[in-house]
Amino acid sequence: xxxxxxxxxxxxxxxxxxxxxxxxxxxxxxxxxxxxxxxxxxxxxxxxxxxxxxxxxxxxxxxxxxxxxxxxxxxxxxxxxxxxxxxxxxxxxxxxxxxxxxxxxxxxxxxxxxxxxxxxxxxxxxxxxxxxxxxxxxxxxxxxxxxxxxxxxxxxxxxxxxxxxxxxxxxxxxxxxxxxxxxxxxxxxxxxxxxxxxxxxxxxxxxxxxxxxxxxxxxxxxxxxxxxxxxxxxxxxxxxxxxxxxxxxxxxxxxxxxxxxxxxxxxxxxxxxxxxxxxxxxxxxxxxxxxxxxxxxxxxxxxxxxxxxxxxxxxxxxxxxxxxxxxxxxxxxxxxxxxxxxxxxxxxxxxxxxxxxxxxxxxxxxxxxxxxxxxxxxxxxxxxxxxxxxxxxxxxxxxxxxxxxxxxxxxxxxxxxxxxxxxxxxxxxxxxxxxxxxxxxxxxxxxxxxxxxxxxxxxxxxxxxxxxxxxxxxxxx
Amino acid sequence: xxxxxxxxxxxxxxxxxxxxxxxxxxxxxxxxxxxxxxxxxxxxxxxxxxxxxxxxxxxxxxxxxxxxxxxxxxxxxxxxxxxxxxxxxxxxxxxxxxxxxxxxxxxxxxxx
Numbered sequence: 001x002x003x004x005x006x007x008x009x010x011x012x013x014x015x016x017x018x019x020x021x022x023x024x025x026x027x028x029x030x031x032x033x034x035x036x037x038x039x040x041x042x043x044x045x046x047x048x049x050x051x052x053x054x055x056x057x058x059x060x061x062x063x064x065x066x067x068x069x070x071x072x073x074x075x076x077x078x079x080x081x082x083x084x085x086x087x088x089x090x091x092x093x094x095x096x097x098x099x100x101x102x103x104x105x106x107x108x109x110x111x112x113x114x115x116x117x118x119x120x121x122x123x124x125x126x127x128x129x130x131x132x133x134x135x136x137x138x139x140x141x142x143x144x145x146x147x148x149x150x151x152x153x154x155x156x157x158x159x160x161x162x163x164x165x166x167x168x169x170x171x172x173x174x175x176x177x178x179x180x181x182x183x184x185x186x187x188x189x190x191x192x193x194x195x196x197x198x199x200x201x202x203x204x205x206x207x208x209x210x211x212x213x214x215x216x217x218x219x220x221x222x223x224x225x226x227x228x229x230x231x232x233x234x235x236x237x238x239x240x241x242x243x244x245x246x247x248x249x250x251x252x253x254x255x256x257x258x259x260x261x262x263x264x265x266x267x268x269x270x271x272x273x274x275x276x277x278x279x280x281x282x283x284x285x286x287x288x289x290x291x292x293x294x295x296x297x298x299x300x301x302x303x304x305x306x307x308x309x310x311x312x313x314x315x316x317x318x319x320x321x322x323x324x325x326x327x328x329x330x331x332x333x334x335x336x337x338x339x340x341x342x343x344x345x346x347x348x349x350x351x352x353x354x355x356x357x358x359x360x361x362x363x364x365x366x367x368x369x370x371x372x373x374x375x376x377x378x379x380x381x382x383x384x385x386x387x388x389x390x391x392x393x394x395x396x397x398x399x400x401x402x403x404x405x406x407x408x409x410x411x412x413x414x415x416x417x418x419x420x421x422x423x424x425x426x427x428x429x430x431x432x433x434x435x436x437x438x439x440x441x442x443x444x445x446x447x448x449x450x451x452x453x454x455x456x457x458x459x460x461x462x463x464x465x466x467x468x469x470x471x472x473x474x475x476x477x
Numbered sequence: 478x479x480x481x482x483x484x485x486x487x488x489x490x491x492x493x494x495x496x497x498x499x500x501x502x503x504x505x506x507x508x509x510x511x512x513x514x515x516x517x518x519x520x521x522x523x524x525x526x527x528x529x530x531x532x533x534x535x536x537x538x539x540x541x542x543x544x545x546x547x548x549x550x551x552x553x554x555x556x557x558x559x560x561x562x563x564x565x566x567x568x569x570x571x572x573x574x575x576x577x578x579x580x581x582x583x584x585x586x587x588x589x
Binding site for chain 1: 522524526528
């Protein structure tokens with residue numbers, strides 16, 4: 001009882017600006033005449049108020065983060081990809097991102113959230129939360145004890161939206177809109193939901209925070225988001241084949257200006273993606289925020305620098321592509337690494353992804369039109385592995401022994417085994433993406449067909465799929 | 478009547494326009510064009526892929542003049558559009574049979 005009194009006094013002194021604590025102070029001051037039970041009621045109320053204040057602060061950040069992550073898809077990714085295609089496909093490409101904002105949202109509410117985060121097997125969630133049943137104001141302490149489960153649900157929804165959106169970069173300028181919709185619906189259910197459950201869901205095989213069998217460190221979705229989407233993108237590019245005219249005809253981006261704006265929005269939005277993945281507004285969010293920013297900066301320099309050395313000039317498109325590559329690579333690591341390793345991860349990712357896109361793609365000749373694999377698949381894999389190397393228990397004490405002592409996180413701290421777990425996580429993501437995507441592509445191909453016909457492809461997706469043009473020409477304007 | 482078509486560097490348009498106006502040329506049509514003569518294009522790199530751009534943006538100035546004014550106009554263009562380097566462009570002269578002002582159907586030089 002005495003300890004609680006002292007605690008109450010300390011709280012009262014540390015937060016004199018709060019109206020209710022002034023009342024608490026008075027109460028404590030006259031405590032000699034109050035009954036003990038009276039005090040404990042008031043202390044309980046005070047503790048509740050402190051908890052409520054923390055909950056409100058966390059919730060404010062998580063709602064902000066949710067909005068930031070949605071902004072990454074629309075307009076961020078839509079502009080980034082939209083600028084990279086030829087102008088006859090600008091709306092068709094932007095529409096792919098926007099359609100996912102609508103379609104995945106509906107799926108998520110009906111059963112997607114339940115399959116990802118509801119209790120279930122090691123591989124996929126159950127149906128306890130279909131139609132968002134029991135997803136309300138009460139927090140789920142397994143995910144975050146301070147924010148409403150509904151906030152967690154809507155935050156995770158934004159990830160489920162952008163992930164399939166990234167794949168669209170591989171089949172840009174040649175997939176039917178109807179086929180894209182069916183593909184994305186099936187992909188969300190068969191690839192994304194299981195992977196999200198394995199890494200982040202309660203009971204998931206790879207969950208590091210909730211005692212998964214093979215704890216894989218993936219703070220914000222290196223495997224769940226980038227490896228799955230990037231590898232699926234490669235499968236799509238190989239299955240669909242090249243665009244008509246590729247690689248003979250020049251297909252330069254029709255507006256690097258649009259891509260530039262998109263990339264900058266992605267960079268800003270990524271703070272919600274990575275720092276928001278702390279699921280609270282405390283110092284872990286700051287750490288993830290800082291790592292994210294440093295990696296993006298170093299990667300921009302890495303890619304542009306590599307170009308400068310090879311072609312004599314650093315390009316704008318190279319710098320922004322590099323920044324995105326760095327953001328991809330730091331996604332699993334943010335929240336586990338300190339700023340200097342983040343710089344290093346970013347720098348490596350910038351150079352590595354440039355090499356993947358400029359050299360490896362040309363060597364193999366596949367038409368990953370907007371480099372979804374070269375940036376997300378390659379950068380995501382690299383980042384997931386480097387997370388196992390650089391993860392620091394000082395940043396995030398995620399592994400504890402039975403007595404609560406903190407254990408080493410990454411290889412450099414003396415936990416070489418972690419690299420094996422990271423490899424396993426990456427391998428499962430690759431395997432699931434390859435098998436799932438192949439099956440889905442085959443099903444869509446034999447039922448409604450994947451590609452637009454050649455005439456429609458030459459005409460462009462804007463006119464052939466949507467009956468409109470991004471840049472309408474009118475003489476009498 | 479003679480049509481003067483001058484294909485010039487984009488950056489020289491303002492100078493050429495003022496010189497033509499000073500020379501007494503009253504109307505002109507300016508078109509953004511792309512093309513190449515002996516000037517080689519340049520290469521652009523997008524994500525490591527090299528694109529050679531051989532159709533270079535230029536500006537075409539068209540004026541139709543009474544024959545008496547042609548040399549003066551040509552001189553005005555030559556004196557302002559020249560940098561001395563490859564890519565300064567060309568001037569083409571051709572005979573024009575007739576001209577018609579749409580507003581009042583004036584014909585010939587009176588319509589210019």
